[in-house]
Amino acid sequence: MAVSFTRFAKQMFVFFHVAAALLFLLACYGPYLSPERWWFLSFLGLGFAILLAVLIFFIFFWIVFAPRYMLISLLAMALGWKAITSFITLRPLPDFVAQKAPDTLRVMHWNVARFLELRRNDNNKSRVRARMLDIIKRQDADVLCFQEFYHSTDPQYYDNLNYIQQELNYPHVYFTWMEDGGKQWFGQAIFSRFPIVDTAKLVFPKPGLPETLLRADIAFGGDTVRVMTTHLQSVQFKKEDYESLEEIKSREDSMLQNSRSIFSKLKRAAVIRGEQAALVRAEMERSPHPIIITGDLNDVPNSYTYYTIGKGMQDAFLRKGFGIGRTYSGISPTLRIDYILTSKSFEVVQFQRIVRQLSDHYALVTDLKWKK
Known part of the structure; x- marks a missing residue:
């Protein structure tokens, strides 16, 4: 009653x-x-x-x-x-099987945040990079897609490019940079154990950061798959913006004043990501091959960015994941902003998030195979 x-x-x-x-x-x-x-x-x-x-x-x-x-x-x-x-997806979540089937392609995506350590050191208490590389090694993926990847030819800093190629056995790589005398480079990278037969890069126009879309055509299973990875415009919150968020939560200082800067950055980033997403979609539609695209899209599933890029694609998390699938460890427990999307030519066999407090993003791993 x-x-x-x-x-x-x-x-x-x-x-x-x-x-x-x-x-x-x-x-x-x-x-x-x-x-x-x-x-x-x-x-x-x-x-x-x-x-x-x-x-x-x-x-x-x-x-x-x-x-x-x-x-x-x-x-x-x-x-x-x-x-x-x-x-959100609420289907039962089976254990991730570490042993790959012979006909599957294992893809790993991770925003590695420059491995958090740029300069070589022997500090055993702060070997974040070593722990991250160990996680990558244990996944035994066929393809690695990294955002915020870091490489240096200065002997005082880490040479991550050659280390992953030689020590982790990824002979094929696509990572672009221009020799400018700085000896340090940042960006996206694709590593593969299968041959890369073609590559290309799209640099997004300003006013955003110099983000890129990389693509590498990879020979797999008697066919060619186009692997793409990207990092779209972030909000670019600084330390004072996070402090403003905390002040708003605790109702300290002026809520209006603190909110103004935050909303301005959110608006700018959303507009730029929308333009970038349209460019990514145009590249996808030009592809003569089935696509696997991974990315730190810096946007949630209920966004124009996700809808534009994900239209007609499979979301590996929604196929084989469970729950909300948070991929960013800061600000909010509901932020899923990293994705592995595939053409429907693939069957998503399994999926996992690697929840480790190393980078500020969690790594994603999925096994795919061609549909018969």
Whole structure:
């Protein structure tokens, strides 16, 4: 039996419920609208988990007070079901089998954050790079796709390129740089144990950072697969921005003043990522081969970026993962911003996240095989 409460209170709760449902639906359909004009919808995408939680809360709330109002949440969730299934997957999660089947291609993606150590050292208490390389070695992947990869020809710094080629047995690599006298280079990299038969690079235009899209055509299983990896525009939060977020959370100082800089950076990054995503999509559509694309897209599943790049592709996490699939260890526990996407020519055999507090991103590994 429903518990009664005042008419005014009921009207207020209905109002907030309807408002939450409308914001939820805007977050669900925001990915279809370019952030150049509809940039504010990208903020709702970041809050998708909160809006979904509010709708679920109202379902249980109205069970007690007025069950018929549950329909507001149920209708909104039904209309936004596609967005929900892009955000979370609840299928049973089997153990990841370390031993590869002979006909599978194991792909590893990781934003390695320059391995956090640039200069050579013998400090056993701070050998982050060594632990990261050990994780990479133990995956025994056929293809490695790295973002924020670091390489140096200065003997005082780490030569990660040659180390991975020689010590980890990846003879084929695509990593581009220009000799500028600095002897240190950063960017994306693709390593492969299978032959690379063709390569190309797309440098995204300013005003974003000099991010790139790399592609390497790899001979595998009697056919050719186009492996692409990219790193899209980040928000570029600085130390003071993270401090502002903490002040907002604790309601210290001026919330308006702290929010202004943060929202400005979020808006700028969303617009630039939208432009970059369109360029990536155009490159994908020109491919004569099936595609595997990995990337730190710096955007959530309920975003224009993810929708543009992922349209018609398989998300390895959604196929074989479980839960929300957080890939970024900072700011929020709901940030899945790293992806492995594949053409439907592949079957996703298994998938895992490697949750280690080394880089600020978690590594992703998946096994793929050609569909018969």
